[in-house]
Amino acid sequence: MCLALPARIVELLDGELCRVELGGVRKEISLALVDGAALGDYVIVHVGYALTRLDPAEAERTLALFAEAGLDPAAARDHPDAQRGSST
């Protein structure tokens, strides 16, 4: 019911509709609930309607926080993650 994945807008259509792609599958959905969505944007789709646009900058920031979590401040020197550094 609530499980939905971010899908990329690959074509804007008439009547507040668009075509999204997810893992090679294309589907026509409605953009009536989201203003200003553009080609290439990622949207979260529920029951055939985009609910919101995904913010790519925020997604990067969240992933950077995940990467940092693996670094033990005390033992960072000995940890394999430390050689890679965190993406800040």
Next chain:
Amino acid sequence: MKYIDEFRDGRLAAGLARAIAREAAPGRDYAFMEFCGGHTHAIARYAVTDLLPPTVRMIHGPGCPVCVLPIGRIDMAIRLALARPDVIVCTYGDCLRVPASGGLSLLKARARGADVRMVYSPADALALAVREPAREVVFFAIGFETTTPPTALVLHAAAAQRLDNFSVLCNHVLTPAAIAAILESPEVRELGTVALDGFVGPAHVSTVIGSRPYERFAAAHRKPVVIAGFEPLDVIQAIRMLIRQVNDGRAEVENEFTRAVTRDGNRKAQALVADTFESRPSFEWRGLGAVADSALRLRPAFARWDAERKFALDDRPVPDHKACACGAILRGVRTPTDCKLFATACTPETPMGACMVSSEGACAAHYTYGRFRAAAQRTD
């Protein structure tokens, strides 16, 4: 796939698990409720609990719209579909298999000749009404704040097109009311059976309503809330943020799912919902009973498209099967394996209780993923 695979990365998960192990205070227990079935599903599917210290316990909440839908509401749709051959009842796939009274479900009613159809989107139900002008198309609408704006859109379209053979049987419910009901339930308040230190807040519901509505109970009940995405790393990070809040003695609303959720949410969707629906004084929830101001009904302006008025449907509450523990499981008081029916009489193929129907239900998630882990642990 972009924005999915990165949030399922095992190496990052191990790093987050190390951080939690570092930050969980020794000698202290933590109990968090993941409200949403989407989170329950992620926790079971990716074995998130295996990454947590034994002192951190996750309790499943009632945030699965199929699971909290009371039998009486499905009975309404079944009675209508069986009594009126001109009616086509359309609904989402998950609703079709929910057990109702008399051993029936919408799917079994269909086997008895009722015209019941599965739709992916409310727009499909509307299109069917346009295609079948001689039939009455009734959309059985369920769901939290995520599926409500689409229902509102099709109602506006039906009104604009003066489509008189379309109507909505509305069962839309509200997340904040359900969280408040758990926090205010006697079991939590007096008996202390559910000691909750905080909530993992809804992902997709929050894209619509924003993070602001949770601020009230975080303050009133002194419970931290962390809104999280539905991917496993999102859930693990949210648990870590909750642990930090508990350690600091804070009870705030924090947002882990910043890539999709803002404080204000989707204002366009909110305005549309407010314009179309009004609050019901009370609505029956499976597991929680009658909860005040927890559900929506169509505004009088949409009375022509309100199936309850149009077909004079009456709501007759029906108690759950006596042996079924769904109610207690939905309140977080019991776990799926506490139920006598679990994995014997009640399985995803032949569900007796609603928690076994949807993949987001606590029982279905545990049946599909969790019980093998439990069995492996027993043989260790």
